[in-house]
Amino acid sequence: MNIIVTGLLLFPIQPSIAFSRLLQKRETSAAQAKIPHGGILLKNGRQTSCELALITNRLAFAAASCFDVDTYNNANGISRYQVALDSGGPPITKEIVSVDKVTINPQYNSTTYASNLAVVFFNSKAKEAWSNKIDVFPQELANRAYVRHSLGDVENQVWNSPAVINGKRNDDGCKQASVQYASNPADLWCTTRTTASPVNTTCHVPYGIAYGIINSDMVITALYSHSAVYGGDFCSSSKTYSYYTVLSNFIKWANTIIPNPISVFSSDGQSSASNDDWYGFENATAPIPRGFQFISGDLYARYGSSEPNTTTSNHLVPTGTVAAHDTFLSSSANQDEPSGNVGDSSVTESQGLGKAQIVALSVSIPVAIIIISLMSLFFYRRWRRYRSTTSCDSESENHGIVEVTHNVERPDEPTARPPSYTSTDGIIDDTSGFDPKNDSGMHQQ
Known part of the structure; x- marks a missing residue:
């Protein structure tokens, strides 16, 4: 049975006990499909594929690649961005609010997507303050739930039922497709799982956020960062490896730029989170494997039409020129992959250059x-x-x-x-x- 985790850990709290209340437990049955969703970044009034890991009704983590970032890691054109919320309560607050500020992680690398994280500041009009807990001990998690939230109608704030799939296993090809993953295994989750795009059903896109599961508890753990796509096109690629930034090691950095400390979760009080205020990935560099491209940022802008590649993305890293072994394309298929997902093990001749x-x-x-x-x-x-x-x-x-x-x-x-x-x-x-x-x-x- 699929685990429905929409609106996870979203609950009303009094500001005086904002960081002392225990994690609220949710049922994990299909009956929870209608509960609140979460947050999505909007740009110029249109929804993006960039989901938010909501910290409070005023703060959220987001991928830095979702913003226009200059060489000094400053986000430009903030006035173009908004946040769509379907969270908090009761009563549940559905609203769209402007983004007030974006702080990019100083270690972010826009080429390799290392430390691909930012903190987004906004001001929800919710009547009651609320906060979510962020996991600080991912090693104890029994399972993972990958979730894609989306809006069916932005203007009327109609939310789709979220797409959810669970699975802990990392594909064997994840290390070979990304040297960043191989060098930072504690900071990235990887999966080949994808879901149909809500704006173009002929294409598949990664899930937007990942929750950790232990017993009956579900907690925000990781946020989508980037993908290594064979052929560079989600609409037709036969192999896609998607990487998710684990948030725990970046909590200390976030606490240095926000008013109050982030509320955290651990089932037995242990923590593996870094104490470094300037924490960042080991920025490993190596040629991208032959036939692959790194893609990040707003995927709906790039694949928002029934015809792929109608809009150019600024977050596309070209294929490396140094040849690499491609044998893992067929040998590392995810055995847990449901039928219909993009992560099939074979590479068709329509992708790249075949023998013919x-x-x-x-x-x-x-x-x-x-x-x-x-x-x-x-x-x-x-x-x-x-x-x-x-x-x-x-x-x-x-x-x-x-x-x-x-x-x-x-x-x-x-x-x-x-x-x-x-x-x-x-x-x-x-x-x-x-x-x-x-x-x-x-x-x-």
């Missing part, structure tokens, strides 16, 4: 070179013959002028013969009569 395309290129390129060489030789010979003929004509005409002059002085002598136009190059042109305009076969591969 490689063979075709290896044959057609040399043929094209030969054809171009023959055509160049043909035109060169034509030009050379024309030049020789022109030179011959000039000499004959001069000779004729001399003869005419002589005839003026001696009119009784026979006139000079007309000049002859005989080629002097001595080359037999076996391509004469060839008309490239009528010889379409020269261009066939």
Whole structure:
């Protein structure tokens, strides 16, 4: 049975006990599908694929790649962003509020998506203050729930039922598809699981947020960061590895920029969270595996149409030029993958260059070179013959002028013969009569 975790850990609390109340437990049955959802980032009034890990009714974690970030890790154009909320209560508050401020993690790398995290400040109009707990000991979690929240109608604030899937297993290919994951295993979760995009059902996108599950407790644990996509297109890729930033090690940093400490959760009081105010990933660098591209940010802007790639994303890292082993594409399929998900183990020939395309290129390129060489030789010979003929004509005409002059002085002598136009190059042109305009076969591969 799928675990429905929408609106998890959202409950009204008094400000005086905001950080002392125990984690509220929720039932995990399908009957919970209608409970509150969470938060989504809007840009220019349109929903994005960027979900929020809600901290309080005024604060949330978000992926830094969802914002326009300059070289100094400052978020630009904040006035274009809003937050859609369906959380808190009772009563449940559905609202859209403006973003007041965004603080990007100083260790964020917009190329590798290391430390891809930001804190978003806004001001909910909820009548009662509320807060969520963030997990600080992920090692104890028995399972994970990946969730995708979305709006069916932004203007009227109608929320779709969330897409949910659970599973703890990381795919074996996660390390090979991303050196960041291999170097920071405690800071990233990885899954091949995807769900249908709410704005383009022909495409699949990653889940937006991940919850940790222990006993009957569910707690916010990780937030979507980026994906390694084979072929660079979610709409047709046969293999996608999606990475989620584990929030626990960034709590200390967030506490340095927010008014009150974040409320945290651990079932037995243990914590593995970092005490470093400036915590960041080990920023490992290596060529991206052949055939893969890193994609992050607002995926709806890139795949928001029934025709893929109609909108260009600013968060696209090109494929690396150094070859890497691709064997894990077929050997590391997620055994828990439900049918219908994108994470199939095989790579079809429509993705990248298959064997047939490689063979075709290896044959057609040399043929094209030969054809171009023959055509160049043909035109060169034509030009050379024309030049020789022109030179011959000039000499004959001069000779004729001399003869005419002589005839003026001696009119009784026979006139000079007309000049002859005989080629002097001595080359037999076996391509004469060839008309490239009528010889379409020269261009066939």
